Amino acid sequence: MLLIRCPYCEEERPELEFRNAGEAHIARPTDIAAISDDDFEKFFFIRQNPKGIIYERWRHVHGCARFFNAVRDTVSDKFVMTYKAGEPKPSKLPGVSK
Amino acid sequence: MAKAAQKTGIVQAERHPALAGRNASAAHVALTALDPAERISLRAPEASLAALSKALGLTLPKKPKTSASKGGRLALWLGPDEWLVIDEAGGDPLADCAKVKQLHSAVGISHRNVAIGVTGPGAEATLSAGCPQDLSLAGFPVGACSRTIFGKVEIVLHRTAEDAFRVECWRSFSDYVFTFLSEAARDAAA
Numbered sequence: 275m276l277l278i279r280c281p282y283c284e285e286e287r288p289e290l291e292f293r294n295a296g297e298a299h300i301a302r303p304t305d306i307a308a309i310s311d312d313d314f315e316k317f318f319f320i321r322q323n324p325k326g327i328i329y330e331r332w333r334h335v336h337g338c339a340r341f342f343n344a345v346r347d348t349v350s351d352k353f354v355m356t357y358k359a360g361e362p363k364p365s366k367l368p369g370v371s372k
Numbered sequence: 373m374a375k376a377a378q379k380t381g382i383v384q385a386e387r388h389p390a391l392a393g394r395n396a397s398a399a400h401v402a403l404t405a406l407d408p409a410e411r412i413s414l415r416a417p418e419a420s421l422a423a424l425s426k427a428l429g430l431t432l433p434k435k436p437k438t439s440a441s442k443g444g445r446l447a448l449w450l451g452p453d454e455w456l457v458i459d460e461a462g463g464d465p466l467a468d469c470a471k472v473k474q475l476h477s478a479v480g481i482s483h484r485n486v487a488i489g490v491t492g493p494g495a496e497a498t499l500s501a502g503c504p505q506d507l508s509l510a511g512f513p514v515g516a517c518s519r520t521i522f523g524k525v526e527i528v529l530h531r532t533a534e535d536a537f538r539v540e541c542w543r544s545f546s547d548y549v550f551t552f553l554s555e556a557a558r559d560a561a562a
Contacts, residue, residue, distance in 0.1 A: 282436065282452050290504050290521050336520060337518065339451050
């Protein structure tokens with residue numbers, strides 16, 4: 275079983291307590307009625323789906339119930355790090371060469 | 373009640389708590405359906421904690437996975453701004469919180485939850501049958517509490533002593549949790 279570190283509980287917890295909640299750092303447009311259909315499509319549907327490092331939202335749904343962000347490698351399925359919601363994208367990732 | 377029914381002609385339904393009278397014991401574990409208690413779900417920002425702690429008569433814990441207890445009242449940390457307060461001494465925590473002027477949300481959930489006591493040297497092994505967390509004394513010391521998973525349902529787990537746990541689950545899931553626990557208890561070694 276994967277162990278995921280919850281930044282609010284400050285410890286590693288079993289993956290069964292967590293839910294994935296899609297890609298992170300997608301800002302909702304401030305005036306969503308004013309944007310074009312193309313821009314809405316980009317905001318609403320288009321996701322990166324990279325092979326390698328991905329920034330995701332996760333929720334510790336059966337624990338503290340908080341959303342947080344996680345950096346995960348889609349190839350190895352390993353979690354690189356997790357950080358609290360609202361914090362900026364980490365510029366340096368521990369243990370990642372790129 | 374039967375007398376009252378004869379007098380008025382109205383038959384009243386009797387209310388039985390979920391799991392009433394259900395007990396199970398195995399070689400190393402005893403399971404008990406704990407008595408009904410007053411419970412509230414409390415959400416509050418940091419700024420309201422001092423006033424709420426004063427009103428409730430115990431200091432709300434701020435550290436993850438910790439609890440506080442005083443005079444039959446128990447406060448369990450569930451999240452950064454969320455607590456489960458349980459009163460087993462007949463007090464009314466909802467009324468206590470109502471006196472607090474600071475921003476908070478207190479919701480009475482006394483009838484939503486049912487508590488099961490798991491005691492004995494095999495208690496840890498019994499719970500580990502369905503709970504993926506590390507329940508060793510080092511990882512989950514006395515007084516620790518956490519919302520977590522047991523089998524396929526969500527529970528709130530609280531360690532009351534080295535060999536005693538309190539399991540809080542929703543009442544509609546209580547039959548499942550109790551049956552799962554009694555099955556697990558049969559296999560649990562000390």
